[in-house]
Amino acid sequence: MTRKSLEVMLERIEPHPSPRVDLEQYTIPSYLAATILWIAEFKHGDLSGRTVCDLGCGSGRLAIGSVIMGARRVIGVDIDPVALNTARSNARRLGVEGYVDWILADVRNIEISADVVIQNPPFGVQPSLRGIDSVFLVKALKIARDVVYSLHKAGRNNRAFLGKLIRENGGEVTEIVEMEFDIPPIYEFHLKKHYVIKVDLYRVKVGK
Amino acid sequence: MKRWLMEILACPICKYHPLELHVFVEEEEIEEGVIYCPKCYRWYPIIEAIPHMLPDELRDRKEDLEFLKRWKDKMPSEILERGKPFNAKDLR
Numbered sequence: 077m078t079r080k081s082l083e084v085m086l087e088r089i090e091p092h093p094s095p096r097v098d099l100e101q102y103t104i105p106s107y108l109a110a111t112i113l114w115i116a117e118f119k120h121g122d123l124s125g126r127t128v129c130d131l132g133c134g135s136g137r138l139a140i141g142s143v144i145m146g147a148r149r150v151i152g153v154d155i156d157p158v159a160l161n162t163a164r165s166n167a168r169r170l171g172v173e174g175y176v177d178w179i180l181a182d183v184r185n186i187e188i189s190a191d192v193v194i195q196n197p198p199f200g201v202q203p204s205l206r207g208i209d210s211v212f213l214v215k216a217l218k219i220a221r222d223v224v225y226s227l228h229k230a231g232r233n234n235r236a237f238l239g240k241l242i243r244e245n246g247g248e249v250t251e252i253v254e255m256e257f258d259i260p261p262i263y264e265f266h267l268k269k270h271y272v273i274k275v276d277l278y279r280v281k282v283g284k
Numbered sequence: 285m286k287r288w289l290m291e292i293l294a295c296p297i298c299k300y301h302p303l304e305l306h307v308f309v310e311e312e313e314i315e316e317g318v319i320y321c322p323k324c325y326r327w328y329p330i331i332e333a334i335p336h337m338l339p340d341e342l343r344d345r346k347e348d349l350e351f352l353k354r355w356k357d358k359m360p361s362e363i364l365e366r367g368k369p370f371n372a373k374d375l376r
Contacts, residue, residue, distance in 0.1 A: 127292070149288065151289070151292075155342075157334070160334055161332070161334075164332075164333065164334070173312075173313075174312070177285055177286055177289050178333075178334050179289075179293075179334065179335050179337055180334055180335065180336045180337065180338065181296060181336075181337040181338060182296075182338060182339060182342060184339075185296040185297070185339050186296055186337060187293070187294035187295060187296050187299050187301070188292050188293055188294070189292045190292065
């Protein structure tokens with residue numbers, strides 16, 4: 077498999093039919109999901125044979141992609157039932173439904189364990205969601221026995237803030253990969269054709 | 285939902301593990317059933333193969349009561365008698 081063929085496969089995953097602005101639901105572009113999965117598996121061997129959890133899984137790109145990369149079991153967690161129904165039918169369409177489970181839950185109090193967490197949490201830009209990226213990150217560090225992959229807004233201040241948060245919660249950042257998140261105009265308040273947001277992918281080793 | 289999920293899932297409210305699983309409809313996976321916490325008595329419905337592990341304040345009372353009514357005959361008596369946040373008393 078090539079990174080491009082993975083991207084083409086992920087392209088077959090339907091996005092959320094009616095993204096909710098109050099949950100900051102953006103479907104992760106397939107090139108970005110493919111790059112993250114590629115790094116996780118072919119650079120670090122973090123997915124194959126592992127139990128992987130995707131917090132805020134939405135329509136399931138990272139979760140389903142993790143199965144394609146050889147994860148033994150995958151759990152996608154989201155608070156939106158519409159997103160989970162989409163994810164479930166996506167898993168069926170790609171023939172991976174036997175390896176993945178979907179859970180309707182609030183990230184604040186889900187209690188589960190996994191080897192690896194891979195997530196693209198809301199950035200916490202909407203006033204009602206301020207700080208939610210930190211909530212996801214701290215929860216991911218609790219769930220994962222081994223490694224966390226988490227996508228966050230770039231910027232020096234955010235790196236310092238998240239770095240401290242990760243250390244305080246027992247994690248160690250081993251790598252930060254700079255990426256660009258291309259957001260199409262899906263909401264009414266989007267005036268431009270495309271928004272490109274600079275993002276950082278964190279790989280965090282969890283010492284347990 | 286697959287059965288192995290019970291190995292890694294704990295009660296979202298009281299953190300207790302392991303939880304009890306009662307299956308009502310099973311095809312390739314569990315389509316309908318209930319997950320029960322024997323410590324805090326909360327029950328969580330499995331609807332269309334998706335377990336709903338929500339805290340009390342986010343639960344849909346109407347949907348939960350319909351679920352209780354629909355599976356009354358297969359529901360463990362303990363859940364009907366003292367299940368939280370809703371039980372058979374709320375059906376009357």
